[in-house]
Amino acid sequence: MSTTTSAWAMRCWGQDLAAYDPRPAAERGQPFAWNPERRAQLRAELDAYYASLYGLSRDELRYILDPKDVMGPDYPSETFRVLKDGEMRAYGEYRTRRLVLDAWDQQTNISPAAQPAPTSYSEHGMIRNAEEGRLAGLVTALVAERTEGSSLVEIQSAVAALATAAHYLGAVDGQRFDVVRGSLGIPDVTPLLSRILPVVQRLVSVDVLVRSTRGGVAFYARGADALPGDVIQLPEYPETARLLWLAESRRMASEAEKNAVAPATETERVVVQRVGQDLFRAALLDYWQGRCCVTGLNITELLRASHIKPWAACESDNERLDVFNGLLLAPHIDALFDGGWISFSDDGRVLASEALPSDAAARLGVRTDWGVEGLQAAHRRYLAFHRRHELRRVA
Secondary structure, eight states, X not given: OTTTOOSGGGHHHHHHXXXXXXXXXXXXXXXXXXXXXXXXHHHHHHHHHHHHHTTOOHHHHHHHHOHHHHHOTTOOOOSSHHHHHHHHHHHSSOHHHHHHHHXXXXXXXXXXXXXXXXXXXXXXXXXOSHHHHHHHHHHHHHHHHOTTOEXXXXXHHXXXXXXXXXXXXXXXXXXXXXXXXXXSSOSOOGGGXXXXXXXXXXXXXXXXXXXXXXXXXXXXXXXXXXXXXXXXOXXXXXXXXXXXXHHHHHHHHHXXXXXXXXXXXXXXXXXXXXHHHHHHHHHHHHHTTTSOTTTOOOOGGGOEEEESSOGGGOSSHHHHHOGGGEEEEOHHHHHHHHTTSEEEOTTOBEEEOTTSOHHHHHHHTOOTTOBOOSOOGGGHHHHHHIIIIISOOOO
């Protein structure tokens, strides 16, 4: 009532609700005094209450209030930027976020909680169902198994090895792997490969994993915090993780030996490239939120996962699958970029090739105001390579 009956124009509304007015009888039906601090607190409590009614988790509420709070400062998406910027200027903090989350915590603490509530999943969450919850548990075990840390590409490769690990393990380990593999509740790993990035981001957001950077590549190590409720941990995971890393090390040694002895067959090259490109496209769709990073086009079927440094020029699988070595582009921009007719500066400005005549550029729709938002420092070395080696120049 106090948020809606703070002016004389709302007096009739206040009188209609007088029976619910907690004030003394003489004051009921009269406008409430304008109190901005009190209004901010009440609105925060209502926001937190509505979030709980919708079944949101605390991290989902954090994401709604400020995606960067969950995904990290480099995340390109924003929700309430005008509100946040205004409160940073006025109060030196994003006050609404603090008030809403404090209200959420208070309401959670005073709610009846004699029994733990069953875990609920949402299609809009970073972990959308129980199968992805099991994937998150496996990813946690894989990262915990390697004290030196693991890159996203290494984690993806280890998870993908669920389908092939038995081929690289000996008889004893192979039989044991078949036993634990059947207990994981992940019948087909292929559809889950595109979910590894959001799962890792979720685990980082709650400090289950800790992210660091080496040479521009992100590595993940086990953090100190306990697993949240939407992550499923099975007793078979530690042994599964050990066997998957063992299989991966043997697979890589086998491929290195094979490449040293003889070149791969065309079929082998096609298979490896196809799997890698599927992982790469999935990572780019997540990073760029399913939109062309230049035009904002959001028809997934039309978007192209474009390598900045071409696949054939990459020196390692880490480079080939590095999300920072890619742009998600509309088809016409992908054709121009892949062909070296345009490139981009480190700050995202479009650079047209001197070999592209201005009238042709106009016919192709190349615009000087094109630009890429969301570029990070890790993109720069790949963009520099593209400008130096791929952007066409007049002979």
